Amino acid sequence: MKKNEVETKMRENIFDSLIESDSLFVDRQAFEHGFEPDSLPHREKEVRGLGENLVEALRGHIPSNMLLYGVPGSGKTIVTKTVLKQLKSKGKSNGTAVKAYTINCRTVDTKYRVIQGLANRLERAGDIKIPFTGWPTDKVLEEFRRRMDRRGGIHVIVLDEIDHLVAKVGDSIIYSLSNLNLELESSKCCIIGISNDLHFTKMLTPQVASRLAQIDLVFHPYGANQINDILQERVRHGIRDGVLDQSVVGLCSALAAQEHGDARRALDLLRIAVKKAQQMGHELVDRGHVRLAQSQLEHDQLTPVLRTLPLQQKILLFSICINEENGLKNISTGEIYRTYTEVCMRIMIEPLTPRRISSLLNELDSLGIIIARNVSKGRGGRSKQINSAIPESLDVMAEMRDSEPMIEEASKSKYRLQRPL
Ligand SMILES: Nc1ncnc2c1ncn2[C@@H]1O[C@H](COP(=O)(O)OP(=O)(O)OP(=O)(O)O)[C@@H](O)[C@H]1O
Ligand SMILES: [Mg+2]
Structure with missing residues (x-):
């Protein structure tokens, strides 16, 4: 590098460009949790x-x-x-x-x-x-x-x-x-x-x-229109005019309304969507950025839950995931139990009874990690069909391997899995 080039570089303050890149917000604090809005619509x-x-x-x-x-x-x-x-x-x-x-x-x-x-x-x-x-x-x-x-x-x-x-x-x-x-x-x-x-x-x-x-x-939980009003207020305060595509606030409100009408979720979605657009150097925030924000939030929410699951839950989830990776969908509890016992055997863990596993499946369902659907099997028999509910952006196997050496161990074996139809 020539001497005067070095001088130019030294004269530029790295914070100039960083400050400029924050320009989609007028006041980022309007989206922070401690912010006190001027009015409280619908309350x-x-x-x-x-x-x-x-x-x-x-x-x-x-x-x-x-x-x-x-x-x-x-x-x-x-x-x-x-x-x-x-x-x-x-x-x-x-x-x-x-x-x-x-x-x-x-x-x-x-x-x-x-x-x-x-x-x-x-x-x-x-x-x-x-x-x-x-x-x-x-x-x-x-x-x-x-x-x-x-x-x-x-x-x-x-x-x-x-x-x-x-x-x-x-x-x-x-x-x-x-x-x-x-x-x-x-x-x-x-x-x-x-x-x-x-x-x-x-x-x-x-x-x-x-x-x-x-x-x-x-x-009572907010409805989508109410969340929309809450967001509009913050947008006026915190975001530069004209940088939001017109469907963005509506989408954030609708997604948060589905999530039990949570205004915090809506504010987080909008803030992260704007930040994503900014990081990507885009001047207009659109639905795509909101989707990215949504998957980041899901990711941030689910990761600690996955990582702290007790060992038996992890083995069970591992058993579901290897079946899904093998192309199986709507997996029966019987099939999951079979894989689960095989995994337990490989890592020398005493398997739980089918009854306990059934209640662990319910727990995974209520944590939003899997979806368990009841299906009737004819002649009054009932069974469950299991699918994982983890967003694709999250590498569940890596999170479990990383947080539990037994799963790391289990993932080294080959299993006899049912072939998809
Ligand atoms: N009517 C409203 N107008 C403006 N902002 C609101 C309104 N309702 C909620 N918010 C904003 O949504 C976020 C969540 O609200 P708040 O923290 O009061 O929820 P909460 O009911 O206490 O939730 P939690 O049970 O999780 O503590 C805050 O940033 C708050 O400022
Ligand atoms: Mg609170």
């Missing part, structure tokens, strides 16, 4: 439901405890966040002491840490620090109560993804928190639980269920 009823209860706090009364539930991506977290923000701002402007705090129980998932997290929000200079572990839980609760009374007013405690916490440690935390009002002197509190498990209350003892779910607020 007016839920916003009102929360507001009508929480307004009691502004009147100095205790709002009822609430349980919010609905499928993932139905807007529970964002609606609560928006309403709480307005509640706090109104409390400030009219001088009412309202305190609200949210704990995400997926990340903070023990009784001790939840109460510690709540108490920390009320910490003042000079307070004793509550250690991460070590105190008896009752002492942490006592300190929380002391700080609540010191602060006074109404406290709104939001436990988001509460189903994770209860599944892990039981419901005694809700019991303890919902009893606080009996002992608080100069403050009061209410609890809002948020769950995407529609059967969450079945995990609770009846006393706890009736205390928490004084008001139930159900978030």
Whole structure:
């Protein structure tokens, strides 16, 4: 390279071209999970439901405890966040002491840490620090109560993804928190639980269920048109004019509506589709980019599930896959069981009974890894036909070999497989 060529290269900043290549977005943050949109289309009823209860706090009364539930991506977290923000701002402007705090129980998932997290929000200079572990839980609760009374007013405690916490440690935390009002002197509190498990209350003892779910607020899944409106709003905010082919938003909405009406899924699809177009140097985002985004999302979702399947499930799936690779479709459970026992023999694993295998097949089906169809075999007999449901973009065998040495071992053998008809 000549000297002046080197100089030109040095003068170019590599970030110039990288910044330019981000130009299909105006504001990429509009698609990030923490983004707070200006409006919440199609959640007016839920916003009102929360507001009508929480307004009691502004009147100095205790709002009822609430349980919010609905499928993932139905807007529970964002609606609560928006309403709480307005509640706090109104409390400030009219001088009412309202305190609200949210704990995400997926990340903070023990009784001790939840109460510690709540108490920390009320910490003042000079307070004793509550250690991460070590105190008896009752002492942490006592300190929380002391700080609540010191602060006074109404406290709104939001436990988001509460189903994770209860599944892990039981419901005694809700019991303890919902009893606080009996002992608080100069403050009061209410609890809002948020769950995407529609059967969450079945995990609770009846006393706890009736205390928490004084008001139930159900978030119904969004339909395709509703998701479309949500996306349009973000597009206006986050994407350069004219770079989306007109069918793109509709396709993202339709795909997400099929996926239990999940607005998060729609936002992810659109964001990834735009990113793909950008990476490919295209100026227009079209349906093809959305399809690519869809398969990337499926890939990202399924890969960890496949990799962490228990050994027997992996052997079973391996048995299905080698039959499919051999050209077989609609494989009978009998045939799968035959291959499965052969695989077990090769790697010296004790095979499970056909009955257990049948229930493992149901589990794989409910994970969306296979599709098991019931077929009648005449004379009242029933059997299942199995097909894998893994998108082609995902190399399932490689994922399993990679994550499980026994499968690596099994894949070295030859098997006696049924020939396709
Ligand atoms: N009505 C709406 N208007 C604008 N954005 C929305 C709306 N509903 C949901 N969203 C957006 O969709 C994404 C998912 O919403 P949110 O996190 O509130 O779902 P969720 O019901 O809490 O789901 P999960 O049960 O998985 O926690 C967020 O980015 C949120 O901003
Ligand atoms: Mg949420």
